[in-house]
Amino acid sequence: MNTIQLSVVIPVYNEEAGLQTLFDRLYPALDTLGISYEVVFINDGSRDRSAALLREQFQKRADVTRVVLFNGNFGQHMAIMAGFEQSRGQRVVTLDADLQNPPEDIGLLLAKMDEGHDYVGSIRRQRNDSWWRHVASRAMNNLRERITRIKMTDQGCMFRAYSRDIINAINSCHEVNTFIPALAYSFARNPAEVVVGHDERLAGESKYSLYSLIRLNFDLMTGFSLVPLQMFSMAGMLISVFSGLFFVFLVVRRLIIGPEAEGLFTLFALVFFMIGITLFGIGLLGEYVGRIYQQVRHRPRYLVEAVLESRSED
Template sequence: MGNKISILIPVYNEEKTLHMLYERLKRVSEKMDYDFEFLFINDGSKDRSLDIMRELRQKDSRVSYLNLSRNYGKEIAMAAGFDYVVGDAIIIMDADLQDPPELIPRMVSYWEEGYDDVYAKRRNRAGESWFKKKTSYWFYRILKKLSKIEIQEDTGDFRLLSRRAVEAIKKIKEHHRYTKGFFSWIGFNKKEILFDREPRAAGKTKWNYYKLLELAVEGIISFSAAPLRISTVIGFMIAMFSFIYMIYVIMKTLLFGDPVAGYPSLVSLILFLSGIQFIILGVIGEYLGRVFNETKNRPLYFAEEYNNKKIM
């Protein structure tokens, strides 16, 4: 058909899954009437992931790889991939085979119908703990409530994007990135498909709870000013409550001669208000820190090697 489809795969320490992933991608691509590119983004892996990419490149010219200069994180790795993919349609998927390559033909069929963003919504998530499933469930719904855009629920990075959707995302040069939000923010024609997420084929997840919390904070702060508004409302309510309580204490003392509450209650009140102040300052600091980082205007990443060629 002449059109090319690029598979964009961020990789960090996935030596145990890369051969399996390649074989499944190969089987799927051979059944389709398209040219394919398999672009692996090595995000500072410390195992043999890069060597495996080079081996795959030698035996199959459809395989490309980009070696970043260090570990930048998945969000930046995807941004780097967007700069290097050459396909008319780009499919983002994880290297751990939790995103089944066998779903690609269905994604492509919707792209042929004119959709720019065919995203895979998780019907269930095998191999994940009850706590992780529940926290993920509530995070997406809270983010959707706080944000002014329609954030897709229970949806990861596994999706097909048209070339014009990718070009739109490439214009976003933010360093603090929540790419799932970008997919919603750019708009365009979207199509949802449901799938059952598989457990990891091998190895261990790189997403511990701290990294997931960090990503959640990134998503909320990147797409909503609600925490700042909530801080303002809390401050106003505490000020009003404190004023009313002050009038109550004064009137009680003047009318009934009751002594003012003693040391324990005073210390408790001071500690409570101090805690609220630190929380509000922390929220402001999160936003201010992002402004500070963006004003530096540093490059998003540096790449060391692309398809056996050093990058100057």
């Protein structure tokens, strides 16, 4: 079998309206690279005609197209993990199906890898997202870098290139919840970033709600660092010290001034504040315990219904 130089992994979820445009732009862009390639689509339980369109495209370009059909919706990152396991290229590029990142820029990622980098991330040149997405993304980037020491300028962009060594390392992991760009960064010896184009979504709506983004960042924080737990341990010790000092202050004040009813609401405020911190800390601890619980059950991360591929090369 001839060695495939490039695999393009594309998760698909309810992208019926824009798939044909993706096909029309993706394959010509890859043909112009002048290298052997394959495109691996993963249908993540789409409820529209995405699966049917992928089947049709496979029939048209069976020589370079493979389609993985999930029997349910398991999420973008699990779809990409399945694509990694199916990919055969020496380099792998992940691309969203919504065409917000132009497939014509795949050559930019590969050119950067030619300089000796084993993992190349991307920075969107001009983000066409809502203002709150800009603010939330910037805040989470700063927090993530401080906690995990993982440096990614634009963590929300999945348009990235990976060497085969990085893909093999990722495939050896069996984490139920993970953040693929951060996982790859932890394995990379010489990571880099390039600036790529960013357009408005061609059709449909974003699959990431505010809750999904919060969940994703929780996975990132708790999956790659123990710093959140350590921060709450330190906070607990500091609060204990200040609480002890405050108790001594109140006792001395009572002995000198006598009973004071006016301080009751101040105590209530302090108690509610402590309760809030405690509940948040318990929730954070529960996040780690929940990850352990999901991992030890050893349930399949995803279920593949079928894989459409040509066997002519075997």
